[in-house]
Amino acid sequence: MLSAVGLTYEIAAGRVLAPFFGTSLLTWTTVIATVLGGFSLGSALGGIVAERPRDAALRATRGALVGTAVLMAASPTLLGLLHNWGARGTQGMMLSVFLVFFPASVLVTLPSPLLAKLAMEARPGREGSSLGFVLAAGSVGAIVGAILAGFVTLPLIGSTATFATCGVLTLLCLPFLRGGPPDNRVVTLAAAGFVGFAGLAGTPACEFESGLSCLDIARKGPEIFLVSDGTVQAAERSAPQELGHGSVPLALGYTDWLWSRMAHDLGPAPSVLFIGGGGYTLPTKLLAARPDARAVAVEIDPLVTDVVRSHMPRASAMIDAAGYDASDSGSAAGRLGIVHDDGRVYLNETETRFDAVVMDAFSSGSVPAHLVTRETFARLRDIVDGPVYVNLLDAPDGPLARGVHAILTELYPHVVVAQGPVSERNRTNVLFAAAAQPLDAPVDQPEGYGPVRISDARAFTDDRGWVGHR
Secondary structure, eight states, X not given: OHHHHHHHHHHHHHHHHHHHHOOSHHHHHHHHHHHHHHHHHHHHHHHHHHTSOHHHHHHHHHHXXXXXXXXXXXXXXXXXXXXXXXXXXXXXXXXXXXXXXXXXXXXXXXXXXXHHHHHHHTSTTOHHHHHHHHHHXXXXXXXXXXXXXXXXXXXXXXXXXXXXXXXXXXXTTGGGSOSSSOOOHHHHHHHHHHHXXXXXXXXXXXXXXXXXXXXXXXXXXXXXXXXXXXXXXXXXXXXXXXXXXXXXXXXXXXXXXXXXXXXXXXXXSOEEEEEOOTXXXXXXXXXHHOTTOEEEEEOSOHHHHHHHHHHOHHHHHHHHHHEEEXXXXXXXXXXXXXXXXXXXXXXXXXXXXXXXXXXOOOBTTBOOGGGSSHHHHHHHHHHBOSOEEEEEEESTTOHHHHHHHHHXXXXXXXXXXXXXXXXXXXXXXXXXXXXXXXXXXXXXXXXTOEEOOOOOOOOOOSSSOOXXXX
């Protein structure tokens, strides 16, 4: 059971980290290295504990289990406190991961050597097979924990409750440590009460959570924002009544830039592929402005679509009026096809041709690495006859923008690049339009957006790709 708890805890750690520091190769590497480091130290210390007299060893092991339960249940709160105290950037992420997740990782594995010793003592003369069974049980438990976290607890009850569940399961191991001095029932009951309180009263990481997304809805005057892992992914603005029901005002500057390009570059009846549904604002704008246009939006997480339909009225109305399930190639009962799948998988499998594509997919605050490779854009060139539009979040002339720019200039003879206002975190929207035909300057440029020069760099590939935004 402790192995299952340990793996569940590790996966939940990567999930709960996303609203504060995003999800990337760097965050997952840090989590895995930290937790495995804790497991290693816990096993070493547990070996020392196992050599103590039986009563002392059992007392220390029970204390480790209680400490594990409390620390696991408190992990989301501790992470939030460190973030509020100023933990930022790569260094802040690494420090937070170590302080929050390392201690519990040490304690959860501390009982393992004693349990292995007890198993071997129970079968004199068959110590080898007893140890083998213990190690095998640990591996099976780890598998169960990984499945439990990814397919059950995180999608169904969220990360905060998953940490509390880890604490509960840890405390349930106490009755199996028979013999030795009796438990300190006051401490055990206090720990159980804390774990229960953390699970029931703890603040959820976000309003809406699945195994893929951690979403919030924020409102500011007439604007509704869809926030994913702490980063604004989309926004919708109510239209003045005199503009009429068919008007779809855009609330974010980068969507204004993309729409300006699309309105200038595309004909009256384009077929446009959107990789990343987000708030469905651009598909809604396209279909409202061009009655003969068609769109397919590929969104990996059905929760995003559900939240949009519940909280973003204009996009919801368009989905209700024109939406259909485009995953069934034989069905096209509307103008807005919706596919719940990974964008790269869809690109690899689709036989549909499009007049243009908008690449606007994000995981937390950055683009998934497999969507910004030479192979991805080469596939787009095969199925898209017209322009390719790309939205990135990066530092000015940052490594992500440079890598994507290298890909586009390699595959397309005409590439236009623009940059938006730079935030306090030194991040900005970097926007690309690439095509086989010349691209004139768009008629309208949103305030704060203008052309920008991107430095030369190595093009990302499937083998050597983007490692994640820091």
